[in-house]
Amino acid sequence: MSIEPLVRDPDEHGIALAAATLRDGRLVAFPTETVYGLGADALDATAVAGIFAIKGRPPDNPLIVHLADASEFGLVVAQVTPLARQLADRYLPGPLTLVLDARPHVPRITTGGLTTVAVRVPDHPVATALLERTARPVAAPSANRSGRPSPTTAQHVVDDLGGLLDVIVDGGACPIGVESTVVDARGSRPIVLREGSVTREHLGVAAGEGTGAEARGSAASPGTRYAHYAPSCRLALAVAGTAAEQAVQLRDAGHRVGLVSSVSAPPGIVEVARFDDAAGLAKQLYSALRAAEAAAVDVLVVEEVVPAGVGRAVMDRLRRAADGAVPLA
Ligand code: TXA
Ligand code: MG
Secondary structure: OOOOOEEEOOOHHHHHHHHHHHHOOOOEEEOOOOOOEEEEEOOOHHHHHHHHHHHOOOOOOOOEEEOOOHHHHHHOEOOOOHHHHHHHHHHOOOOEEEEEEEOOOOOOOOOOOOOEEEEEOOOOHHHHHHHHHHOOOEEOOEOOOOOOOOOOOHHHHHHHHOOOOOEEEEOOOOOOOOOOEEEEOOOOOOEEEEOOOOOHHHHOOOOOOOEHHHOOHHHOOHHHHOOOOOOOOEEEEEOOOOHHHHHHHHHHOOOOEEEEEOOOOOOOOEEEEEOOOHHHHHHHHHHHHHHHHHOOOOEEEEEOOOOOOHHHHHHHHHHHHHHHOOOOO
């Protein structure tokens, strides 16, 4: 198995190597402020097919196209609506993805067969340098194998996809830790298709209003249909203040228990992660899920956060993971 170059602390040479690799129709994993992406030239259908093959991703789940600057939307978007311009001025670069009508030359494999395209301008110095140097739109899903937690470090990418990529650029841990907010920006009001750290409060969308479920036609975010990450242990969500107590009960019932909470783990319980607030949990969530698997716990108790602000995205991801989790034998 060939081992791809892992570019650490990327300098100009590392970025140039990664950009040349993308321009050559090959695959590069790179950091963003949310999670690591698995990139390919978005306009090269063969290169994009490689992403689907390596991830084991269903072909009708479209990819996000990454650009260095919002002024480049016209490369892939047919019509930049006034709403999209307004959101871009306010939030980009940043963790907000806009769904708009695609230009016809964008390969259908990139858009999962849709006539719309999702565009995003990441706010991460390595991603920006890479996109500028590549000077092409870069399609990039999260750089995990389908069904695994999104990667927030280069090591997570290596763990899932090592040996299958052409270059992995290591830019350290991702500062946000949950994927971008996805918004349908074709109309006059934003429709939230996936929760992220640009929140409903920021967007002025009330909870329940403009959800993916009621999105028009093909706008509904296909990715949210799939069962996401299914941990190999049971996941128990605990109301704040009760996590340690629940963990102790499970421990006393003979289970090997992991804890992710704002308090320290009682004796005999694996402290998988400790957080102060919702943003702190967001940042550690995916690495904690991977760590719980590595520690082979039977059950991971996770303290819930208030589902407002980035806490809504965290609870969304946690509930999806809990739905897929194995029942406790
Ligand atoms: O933060 C992020 O968005 C990361 C980094 C790497 O940029 N990317 C990411 O990509 O999370 P991925 O492929 O794991 O998730 C993309 C989501 C999926 O739910 C997909 O269905 C949705 O965006 N999406 C992409 N294109 C769409 C479109 N044209 N219409 C509706 N939803 C779309
Ligand atoms: Mg993903």
